[in-house]
Amino acid sequence: MSLALIPGSFDPMTVGHLDIVKRTLSLYDEVVVAVMVNDQKTYEHTLAERAEMAKLTVAGLDRVRVVTSAGLLIDLFDELGADVIVKGIRNEVDRAYEEKMAAWNLEHNPRAVTVFLQAADDYEQVNSTHVRELIKAGKSPDSLVVPAVVDYLRDRGELSNL
Ligand code: PNS
Numbered sequence: 001m002s003l004a005l006i007p008g009s010f011d012p013m014t015v016g017h018l019d020i021v022k023r024t025l026s027l028y029d030e031v032v033v034a035v036m037v038n039d040q041k042t043y044e045h046t047l048a049e050r051a052e053m054a055k056l057t058v059a060g061l062d063r064v065r066v067v068t069s070a071g072l073l074i075d076l077f078d079e080l081g082a083d084v085i086v087k088g089i090r091n092e093v094d095r096a097y098e099e100k101m102a103a104w105n106l107e108h109n110p111r112a113v114t115v116f117l118q119a120a121d122d123y124e125q126v127n128s129t130h131v132r133e134l135i136k137a138g139k140s141p142d143s144l145v146v147p148a149v150v151d152y153l154r155d156r157g158e159l160s161n162l
Contacts, residue, residue, distance in 0.1 A: 004028035004115075005082040007036050007073050011043050012053040012131060012153075014144050016123035020088035021058055023117055031064045032080055036073065044132050056148040074109035085114040090124050135159065 004024045010017060010033070024031050035051040043050070051068045058064045069076045077085065085105065087098050095116070102114035119126075131141040135158055142150050153159050 001030060002028040002084070003030045003032060003080060003082045004084050004086045005032050005034055005073075005077055005080060006086050007034040007076070008087075009038050009041055009043065009128065010035050010050045010054050011041075011045050011128050012050060012145055012149055013057040014123075014126050014128055014131060015146060016088065016090070016119055016126035016144075018057050018146065019120055019123050020086065020117055021061065021064060024086045025061065025063060028084065028086075029063065031086075032082065033058060033064065033066045034073070034076055035066065035068045036076075037070050053145075053149050053152055056152055057146050059148065072108075074105050074112050077105075077109060077112045082112075085112060087114055087116055088119050089116045090119040090127070 004027070006021060006024060008017065021031055021033060033054050035047060035054050037047065045053070047068050047070065051066055054066045058066060073085065085102070087102070089095050089098060098114070098116060105112045105114065126144050131144050134141045134144070135153065140150065140159060150159070
């Protein structure tokens with residue numbers, strides 16, 4: 001059984017992330033989505049809220065589960081017995097940033113190899129920052145997240161002006 005670990009902030013998980021999860025499922029037996037903490041970021045949603053939105057996004061997909069961790073990715077990798085870390089790459093900016101993280105992880109855990117999946121053209125412009133910007137501008141993010149996440153945000157009053 002091969003296990004792929006897809007870590008991220010997921011604030012919130014987008015349809016672009018979902019596409020990466022689906023394509024990872026075609027390559028590995030099992031996928032664990034790990035909702036984690038990036039110390040360089042300030043979050044709009046708590047770890048638990050981000051995990052809830054990730055669960056809503058992957059609901060219905062067999063062989064996928066969502067976990068949270070506020071620790072190091074390399075430690076989670078060992079705890080889960082993962083075989084590979086998978087990250088989606090949209091552009092050169094992503095690639096430069098992800099390569100640095102992948103190198104750091106590999107240096108500190110030689111088993112923790114990262115595989116990069118190029119985002120499909122349709123999802124190149126999709127990112128969590130756009131979702132948060134749309135909400136702040138009073139627009140619905142419904143082309144960027146799954147309907148269940150739109151409902152979740154609405155139920156929380158984040159889309160109350162829509
Ligand atoms: O979606 P993001 O913000 O690009 O995800 C980055 C994330 C959360 C995967 C990364 O910051 C991470 O692995 N955080 C866990 C803590 C850790 O292992 N830090 C050292 C790696 S540079």
